[in-house]
Amino acid sequence: MKSLLYLSAIFCASLLPIRAADSAPQDAKPVTVMPLGDSITEGGDGFYVYRYPLLKKLRDAGYNVTYVGSKTTHAVSGSSLGVLCHEGYAGQNSAFLSARFEALYRKNPADIVLLHAGHNQSADQKPIPGLLKDTRSIIATARAINPKVIILLGQVIPSGKLPKYSYIPAFNQALVSLATELNTAVQPVILVNQAAGFTWQSDTIDDHVHPNQQGAEKMASRWFEALQKVLPSPSKNTAPAAPTVSRPPAPHTPTQSLRLWTGAAPGAPTNPGPEVIEPAGRISHISVPMLDVYLPSPERANGTAIIICSGGGYTRLASGPLGQGAADVFCPLGYAVFSLKYRVSPPSENVLRDAITDARQAMRLVRSHAAEWHIAPDRIGMVGFSAGANLILNLVTTPDGSAPSGADPLARYSTRPDFVGLIATWPYNQKIANFAISSRVPRAFILHAQDDTTAPIRFAEEIAAAWRRAAVPVQFIPYETGGHMAFNFPQPSASDWTTKFIAWLGP
Numbered sequence: 033m034k035s036l037l038y039l040s041a042i043f044c045a046s047l048l049p050i051r052a053a054d055s056a057p058q059d060a061k062p063v064t065v066m067p068l069g070d071s072i073t074e075g076g077d078g079f080y081v082y083r084y085p086l087l088k089k090l091r092d093a094g095y096n097v098t099y100v101g102s103k104t105t106h107a108v109s110g111s112s113l114g115v116l117c118h119e120g121y122a123g124q125n126s127a128f129l130s131a132r133f134e135a136l137y138r139k140n141p142a143d144i145v146l147l148h149a150g151h152n153q154s155a156d157q158k159p160i161p162g163l164l165k166d167t168r169s170i171i172a173t174a175r176a177i178n179p180k181v182i183i184l185l186g187q188v189i190p191s192g193k194l195p196k197y198s199y200i201p202a203f204n205q206a207l208v209s210l211a212t213e214l215n216t217a218v219q220p221v222i223l224v225n226q227a228a229g230f231t232w233q234s235d236t237i238d239d240h241v242h243p244n245q246q247g248a249e250k251m252a253s254r255w256f257e258a259l260q261k262v263l264p265s266p267s268k269n270t271a272p273a274a275p276t277v278s279r280p281p282a283p284h285t286p287t288q289s290l291r292l293w294t295g296a297a298p299g300a301p302t303n304p305g306p307e308v309i310e311p312a313g314r315i316s317h318i319s320v321p322m323l324d325v326y327l328p329s330p331e332r333a334n335g336t337a338i339i340i341c342s343g344g345g346y347t348r349l350a351s352g353p354l355g356q357g358a359a360d361v362f363c364p365l366g367y368a369v370f371s372l373k374y375r376v377s378p379p380s381e382n383v384l385r386d387a388i389t390d391a392r393q394a395m396r397l398v399r400s401h402a403a404e405w406h407i408a409p410d411r412i413g414m415v416g417f418s419a420g421a422n423l424i425l426n427l428v429t430t431p432d433g434s435a436p437s438g439a440d441p442l443a444r445y446s447t448r449p450d451f452v453g454l455i456a457t458w459p460y461n462q463k464i465a466n467f468a469i470s471s472r473v474p475r476a477f478i479l480h481a482q483d484d485t486t487a488p489i490r491f492a493e494e495i496a497a498a499w500r501r502a503a504v505p506v507q508f509i510p511y512e513t514g515g516h517m518a519f520n521f522p523q524p525s526a527s528d529w530t531t532k533f534i535a536w537l538g539p
Contacts, residue, residue, distance in 0.1 A: 060528070062098040067118040068129065068170075069149045072189065072242060072251075074103070074120025075097045078376040079237045080248035082255060083116055094266030094486055097259075100140040125152040125159075135171050141178040146255055146430065147171075148186035148226060151241065154306050164206055168214070175219055181479035183221045184258050186209050190309045191250065192232035192240030201307040203229075205320050212455045224258045226251055228324070228352045233311050244475035252293040258406050286324040286355075286371075290355060292393045297321055298377065300384055316348040318495035321390040323397060324351070326369040327405055334366035335408035336537065337398055337447075341372050341391065342457065343418025346383045349373060354417065357521020361530050368407055370398055374423065384509035387423050392433050392447035397512075399445040413474070415453035415533075417520055422460045424452050425495065428474060429467040453533060455478045455519045457495060458487040469498040477536050478520055479529055486516035507536050 066101035067083050075081030083099065090097045091113075101117040119136055121128060126149045129300050137145075147170060153159035167185070174181045187204040187480040187523035204227050211223040233246030242252060298318070327333075342354040346423045355371020362369050369510045374390035377383035395412065402409045416424040428449060435443045451474050476499050480492035489510060511518055518526040 041425030062096045063144065064100045064140070064142040065097055065144045065146060065259075066100050066137070066140060067120060067146045067148075068101075068133075069120050069147065069186075070124055070151055071120065071122035072146055072151065073146075073494075074122050075488060076242065077123060079239075079242035080245045081120075081367075082243070082248045082251035083118060084113055084130065084215045085249050085252035086111055086255050087116065089252060090259065090263075093256075093260075094261075095263050096266075097263065097426065100142050102136055102139060115167045117219055123152060124300075125165050126170075130166040130173075133170050134177070137174055137177050141174075142181070143178075144182045144184060144259070145170075145174055146184050146186065148188060148251075150188035150203050151191065151197065153199070154196045156195075160199060160203050160206055163203055164210055165243050167207070167210065171214055171221060179219065181218075181219065183214075184224050184262075186224045186226045186255075186256065186281060187228075189226050189230045189243065189247070190232050192236065197241075198306055198308070201309055201315070203321075205291075205307075205322070206350055208322070212288075220262065222258055222262070222287060223286075223325075224254055224353075225289060228254075228255050228286065229313060229356050231311065231313050232309075264420040286464075287327045290325060290397060292321040292323060292390055292397065294327065295442045297386070298389055299380075299382065300375075301379050301381065310348060313353040314344065314348045314350045315373065316344075316353070316376060318349065318373060319379050321375055321393070322373040323372070323394050324355050324371040325405075326355065326363050326371070328363045328366050328368060330365040330406055332364070333368065333406035335407060336366075337390075337402075337404065337405070337407045337413070338362060338453075339369040339370045339371065339372055339394055339398060339412070339414045341374070341414060341416035341423050343416070343456075344376065344397045345458070346387065346419050346460070348374060348378050354521050357523075360522065365534065368395065372420075384423075384426060388427050388430065391423055391427050393442075395447040395449065396434075396442050396445040400442055410450055412449060413451035413453070414449045415455065416457075417455045418458040419460065421454040421457035422462070423465060424449070425454060425457060426451060429469055433501060446452045448472075449474050451475050451477070451537065453479070453493070453512050454495060455479045455529075456481065456484060456487055456516050457492050464491070464494040464498055467498070469495075469502050471502050471504060473499065473502060476507075477533055478506065479511065479526070480510040481511045481514040481516070481518040481526070483513050484516045484518075 099117045101119040104115045124188050129149055150163055171183050187207050211221050215221040230250050237244050300319055307318055310317045340355050340358045342349045342351045342441055349439055351371045351373040359369040371395045375386040380386045398412050399409055414424045432448050478492055478496050480489045482489050496508035511519055514525045519529050
């Protein structure tokens with residue numbers, strides 16, 4: 033794709049920081065940010081680039097920030113930000129960036145590097161080891177030149193150019209481990225999940241690779257949320273803000289994404305193959321179970337944690353979009369939200385066993401981090417949708433599986449949720465008699481639409497009746513219409529259900 037024409041590096045180096053009316057005082061030193069990557073960072077004819085909406089968000093919020101780099105491109109039409117510096121290289125991969133990064137960064141040792149690189153290779157090259165090596169080299173070089181550098185490491189946006197880019201989901205998972213390994217309090221490497229909520233079907237142009245305007249805005253929002261956590265507070269010496277149109281808050285992105293298991297998951301096949309990104313943010317062929325962590329600010333934390341189990345008939349999950357949607361609702365109210373990506377079939381050969389095993393491990397992980405994440409260990413629950421609700425129902429009616437005196441410290445934690453939400457519960461060819469619903473089950477909040485044809489409401493009614501027979505608190509709320517997806521984030525048609533759920537949870 034033809035890239036935008038470059039202006040001279042000399043011109044870029046001479047640019048004064050771009051300022052808005054509400055920016056920091058003239059004598060304040062701006063925080064320097066280097067956007068680093070390929071054409072998705074550079075921009076080009078016919079598609080959009082995150083750099084412009086990101087800088088606008090930063091300036092509108094009062095942050096004193098400027099981009100640095102040896103390259104420039106023509107200004108975006110209609111933008112008041114002018115010409116912006118960067119280190120984006122269309123058509124180039126991480127090896128290209130790694131080989132040239134030392135010289136580039138010595139000229140502009142930015143305070144913060146936004147690294148988004150992983151395209152421009154092919155799955156048949158088995159590129160992941162090389163990509164990780166190059167990424168590690170870039171981070172090490174930046175740290176050697178500027179020991180105070182902060183790296184925001186982007187998990188790259190998905191692509192519909194398949195099978196060429198089928199390696200991207202596995203690469204993004206490998207970046208989780210890399211960021212965990214390299215991150216320190218003194219030299220942060222912060223993972224930014226650019227893949228969460230980004231779908232090539234709706235967020236790219238016709239080539240299924242480069243962002244359209246909506247996709248660029250999504251990328252900008254994720255960078256912005258991460259930058260807010262590391263930038264100095266916006267200047268308080270600002271001019272009165274001009275009236276603006278009210279906008280919805282930026283979507284939440286995971287604070288971190290954790291592997292449930294060290295190494296292969298229990299019972300996993302030897303060669304499960306790569307995961308597959310499907311339309312609307314769904315993932316199939318899951319073999320590496322994960323837990324996305326969305327935490328409220330510590331001052332807002334109310335001590336309650338909600339683990340979200342999405343549905344998909346045990347063959348696929350929309351854990352990213354559904355988890356983000358839940359976080360957008362619950363995190364501002366002080367709830368910690370966790371989105372579980374459990375195993376599905378294929379490649380699982382015993383999907384119910386494996387999914388339950390993953391759900392138990394998720395409970396252990398959350399409980400083990402309760403103090404760190406400002407969570408009360410007796411206020412950790414699960415909310416499931418469709419097959420996710422079936423998973424929870426199976427989990428709470430089978431033995432806990434904890435080993436309080438065992439050698440594994442993690443296995444000592446209880447895997448029993450303190451409360452459950454069973455939403456549009458899918459039977460999975462099971463009957464109510466298959467579940468040992470006794471006084472040991474936790475209190476339950478049950479929602480179902482009467483016109484649900486995928487999972488008829490009769491099963492939910494039987495669950496509620498069994499809870500009552502066991503003398504365990506239960507609230508069952510039937511909705512007249514809405515179908516099987518009535519309660520699903522990000523835009524549930526039964527939009528009042530979260531208010532009812534919060535009231536049910538209590539203080």
